[in-house]
Amino acid sequence: MTDITDLTQYMTRLGEGAYQASRDLSSLSTEQKNKALELMAESLSDNKEDLLEANKEDINKANESGISSALLDRLELNEDRIESMISGLISISKLPDPIGEITNLKPTPSGINVSQMRVPLGVVGIIYESRPNVTADAAGLCLKSGNACILRGGSESINSNLAIYKNLLKGLETSEAPNNSIQLVETVDREAVKKLLSMKEWIDVVIPRGGKGLVQLVSDEAKVPVIKHLDGICHVYIDGDCDEDKAVSIAVNAKTYRFGICGAMETLLVDRKVAKSILPKIYDEFTKEEVEMRGCSVTNDIISAASASDEDWVTEYLAPIISIKVVEGIKEAIDHINNFGSSHSDCIVTEDLAKAELFLNKVDSSSVMHNVPTCWADGYEYGLGAEVGISTDKFHARGPVGLEGLTSQKYLVKGKGELRGN
Amino acid sequence: MTDITDLTQYMTRLGEGAYQASRDLSSLSTEQKNKALELMAESLSDNKEDLLEANKEDINKANESGISSALLDRLELNEDRIESMISGLISISKLPDPIGEITNLKPTPSGINVSQMRVPLGVVGIIYESRPNVTADAAGLCLKSGNACILRGGSESINSNLAIYKNLLKGLETSEAPNNSIQLVETVDREAVKKLLSMKEWIDVVIPRGGKGLVQLVSDEAKVPVIKHLDGICHVYIDGDCDEDKAVSIAVNAKTYRFGICGAMETLLVDRKVAKSILPKIYDEFTKEEVEMRGCSVTNDIISAASASDEDWVTEYLAPIISIKVVEGIKEAIDHINNFGSSHSDCIVTEDLAKAELFLNKVDSSSVMHNVPTCWADGYEYGLGAEVGISTDKFHARGPVGLEGLTSQKYLVKGKGELRGN
Numbered sequence: 001m002t003d004i005t006d007l008t009q010y011m012t013r014l015g016e017g018a019y020q021a022s023r024d025l026s027s028l029s030t031e032q033k034n035k036a037l038e039l040m041a042e043s044l045s046d047n048k049e050d051l052l053e054a055n056k057e058d059i060n061k062a063n064e065s066g067i068s069s070a071l072l073d074r075l076e077l078n079e080d081r082i083e084s085m086i087s088g089l090i091s092i093s094k095l096p097d098p099i100g101e102i103t104n105l106k107p108t109p110s111g112i113n114v115s116q117m118r119v120p121l122g123v124v125g126i127i128y129e130s131r132p133n134v135t136a137d138a139a140g141l142c143l144k145s146g147n148a149c150i151l152r153g154g155s156e157s158i159n160s161n162l163a164i165y166k167n168l169l170k171g172l173e174t175s176e177a178p179n180n181s182i183q184l185v186e187t188v189d190r191e192a193v194k195k196l197l198s199m200k201e202w203i204d205v206v207i208p209r210g211g212k213g214l215v216q217l218v219s220d221e222a223k224v225p226v227i228k229h230l231d232g233i234c235h236v237y238i239d240g241d242c243d244e245d246k247a248v249s250i251a252v253n254a255k256t257y258r259f260g261i262c263g264a265m266e267t268l269l270v271d272r273k274v275a276k277s278i279l280p281k282i283y284d285e286f287t288k289e290e291v292e293m294r295g296c297s298v299t300n301d302i303i304s305a306a307s308a309s310d311e312d313w314v315t316e317y318l319a320p321i322i323s324i325k326v327v328e329g330i331k332e333a334i335d336h337i338n339n340f341g342s343s344h345s346d347c348i349v350t351e352d353l354a355k356a357e358l359f360l361n362k363v364d365s366s367s368v369m370h371n372v373p374t375c376w377a378d379g380y381e382y383g384l385g386a387e388v389g390i391s392t393d394k395f396h397a398r399g400p401v402g403l404e405g406l407t408s409q410k411y412l413v414k415g416k417g418e419l420r421g422n
Numbered sequence: 423m424t425d426i427t428d429l430t431q432y433m434t435r436l437g438e439g440a441y442q443a444s445r446d447l448s449s450l451s452t453e454q455k456n457k458a459l460e461l462m463a464e465s466l467s468d469n470k471e472d473l474l475e476a477n478k479e480d481i482n483k484a485n486e487s488g489i490s491s492a493l494l495d496r497l498e499l500n501e502d503r504i505e506s507m508i509s510g511l512i513s514i515s516k517l518p519d520p521i522g523e524i525t526n527l528k529p530t531p532s533g534i535n536v537s538q539m540r541v542p543l544g545v546v547g548i549i550y551e552s553r554p555n556v557t558a559d560a561a562g563l564c565l566k567s568g569n570a571c572i573l574r575g576g577s578e579s580i581n582s583n584l585a586i587y588k589n590l591l592k593g594l595e596t597s598e599a600p601n602n603s604i605q606l607v608e609t610v611d612r613e614a615v616k617k618l619l620s621m622k623e624w625i626d627v628v629i630p631r632g633g634k635g636l637v638q639l640v641s642d643e644a645k646v647p648v649i650k651h652l653d654g655i656c657h658v659y660i661d662g663d664c665d666e667d668k669a670v671s672i673a674v675n676a677k678t679y680r681f682g683i684c685g686a687m688e689t690l691l692v693d694r695k696v697a698k699s700i701l702p703k704i705y706d707e708f709t710k711e712e713v714e715m716r717g718c719s720v721t722n723d724i725i726s727a728a729s730a731s732d733e734d735w736v737t738e739y740l741a742p743i744i745s746i747k748v749v750e751g752i753k754e755a756i757d758h759i760n761n762f763g764s765s766h767s768d769c770i771v772t773e774d775l776a777k778a779e780l781f782l783n784k785v786d787s788s789s790v791m792h793n794v795p796t797c798w799a800d801g802y803e804y805g806l807g808a809e810v811g812i813s814t815d816k817f818h819a820r821g822p823v824g825l826e827g828l829t830s831q832k833y834l835v836k837g838k839g840e841l842r843g844n
Binding site: 023026027029107108109110112114117119121122138204205225243246249250253257258267285338356360361362364365366367368369370371372373375377380381382383384393394395396397399400409410411412414415416417418419420421 | 445448449526528529530531532534536539541544545564626627647665668671672675679680708760767778782783784786787788789790793794795797798799802803804805806815816817818820821822831832833834835836837838839840841842843
């Protein structure tokens with residue numbers, strides 16, 4: 001069993017171990033990495049009972065402490081969910097390897113040969129809550145991109161995470177990847193998170209996955225770079241020149257595909273030109289779906305929604321609630337989104353291509369969309385194969401982050417002894 | 423004159439102004455931006471006397487306070503240096519515009535159309551020391567990449583910076599770019615730097631250009647993302663299978679092209695196989711160039727250099743001094759560089775391509791080089807047109823940072839009303 005009596009020593013050991021592993025990992029071949037992923041999947045598959053048993057412990061504790069049914073659901077592992085962790089690892093093994101790719105060969109004034117090679121970031125810290133499947137997903141994505149990882153799951157899922165981790169490790173140990181490629185913080189002490197966030201010497205990036213509280217804590221405490229995933233206050237703007245049936249179905253899908261995802265629409269903006277004809281249709285659909293509507297005063301002259309307060313325009317409900325605002329055309333819509341949105345994903349519904357172009361250019365969000373619901377915002381749906389999270393930062397990685405977001409590029413410079421200044 | 427009595431209010435005004443300007447700036451056409459750059463250059467050209475006079479004030483003050491001749495030299499503006507600021511702006515106007523470029527159109531599982539569009543970061547803060555030319559260079563690079571900027575120069579060059587800034591502004595005001603696209607912090611109060619580093623709401627990235635002290639301060643205080651430019655402890659490794667003449671000339675050029683640049687070699691590693699034959703040649707050349715040599719004990723059995731201490735392997739001299747170590751082949755060289763280097767630029771001299779490959783793969787630096795001196799590390803020489811700095815970070819931008827380093831990519835998603843989950 002791991003010695004965690006001295007937390008600083010323990011975390012330093014994890015950091016150093018990850019750093020050392022990252023050096024070897026960075027030059028493993030694609031085949032070696034894929035083999036390791038397969039062995040990890042196999043090991044999970046051979047030890048499902050272990051995982052279910054450990055999960056039962058977590059579930060029992062959670063029941064005793066009386067957590068919400070939504071959290072309980074996230075925490076639960078069952079046959080299906082274990083299968084999907086296993087197939088997740090297999091699909092990661094089938095993704096193209098970003099590492100080693102050489103691009104951007106440029107003409108240079110002196111004729112020296114300059115290009116860029118894609119390399120791992122090094123050591124990635126992942127801090128996540130409840131869902132134990134992240135343990136396998138994140139470990140797989142980091143390994144495939146040649147990064148060592150240090151995982152820190154939520155205290156409520158510690159037994160499940162440990163069981164998954166130990167079985168991943170069994171697979172890893174029979175592969176050619178270093179054993180310290182994947183490490184789990186085996187204590188629920190909150191101080192461990194702060195240590196993780198301060199270990200500049202060992203850690204290249206931390207990715208928080210979880211609620212606003214976690215992300216904010218990470219963003220406040222981190223001394224290392226962070227790929228933030230803040231809230232998704234996503235908008236659908238229904239333009240005056242839209243196809244109304246398309247507009248209604250996009251708005252409904254954007255909200256109801258799943259209420260709890262960050263790409264769910266939270267505010268609907270409607271051009272005054274079509275408000276009278278389209279709002280009653282919207283009203284019927286959302287009433288059917290049991291979605292609570294909170295409208296601006298103009299909206300409420302047309303349909304009888306609740307009254308939206310200023311707070312509503314900056315709220316991520318993640319629930320069957322939407323706010324609705326009637327605007328004077330595209331300019332007001334763009335301004336509203338840039339002022340009140342969270343730079344996540346925003347959509348225009350219009351048949352006017354010039355207006356679509358204007359919206360796509362002017363809205364400053366990680367995904368700008370035309371005639372598709374915001375709930376499409378997702379790494380898999382964007383063709384990235386899988387995603388580590390959706391970044392609302394502009395820096396390094398923006399929007400859904402796939403394997404490439406876990407990489408960097410170094411310059412390769414080759415010559416025949418050319419001297420400078422001669 | 424600007425009101426700076428309340429620093430917080432003043433800095434907030436700068437931040438808000440820059441943020442507003444960045445929104446309009448992001449959608450200016452390439453022609454509009456180039457025209458603004460030309461007008462700025464013209465205005466500098468029409469007002470050279472202003473600049474020289476303001477600079478005289480700074481020089482006089484500097485003389486009174488007795489600063490070093492190296493700093494005095496950096497501070498000085500003359501006809502030539504003003505001409506080079508002007509031609510710098512003109513060459514930036516001729517660089518390709520990175521903004522609006524659409525790439526990475528990917529096949530997606532659902533058939534929705536997903537690609538990425540290059541966009542500005544938004545607001546860039548530049549903090550720099552002594553050299554007043556940075557005021558024009560940085561303003562030009564930010565404008566071309568569609569970013570608003572807030573510039574904060576050193577207190578010793580405040581008059582020169584103000585004069586340059588006011589004349590840039592004259593040009594800018596006759597262009598179609600917003601006046602707040604370029605702002606200079608017009609106070610020497612150090613607290614202003616801390617405010618700048620904390621304005622998360624307005625600022626997207628801060629780039630420190632200057633000595634280790636400045637960069638460290640920024641890195642400690644910053645709440646906003648930073649593109650760091652730490653020290654350059656660069657290595658040349660002379661492999662046993664090298665062409666010895668080439669090796670000597672590369673080592674000499676790497677050190678002596680300019681002692682003060684971050685790409686200058688600080689440590690020379692020599693394979694034991696060739697140490698006896700090559701070190702005496704190296705010794706003669708560096709003696710001729712008046713470079714002080716500090717060697718390991720094996721080195722000093724062959725030539726009579728001073729003795730290197732442990733401190734020497736982690737020192738950026740930026741001066742006519744080098745440390746020399748004899749190593750047991752490429753593996754020790756790579757380990758030494760990864761352990762003691764600063765991940766800036768490192769070179770192998772060898773005729774063995776397999777060893778070159780190994781070195782380029784295994785050395786974890788922003789530039790890895792084969793048979794060219796490390797002093798080539800430079801944005802212009804890499805074909806980037808110009809550089810904002812050389813990043814020793816892995817995150818976002820690594821190595822010489824050109825216009826592209828000041829940009830981000832957002833996802834464009836287009837469809838015909840496709841719904842998710844149907």
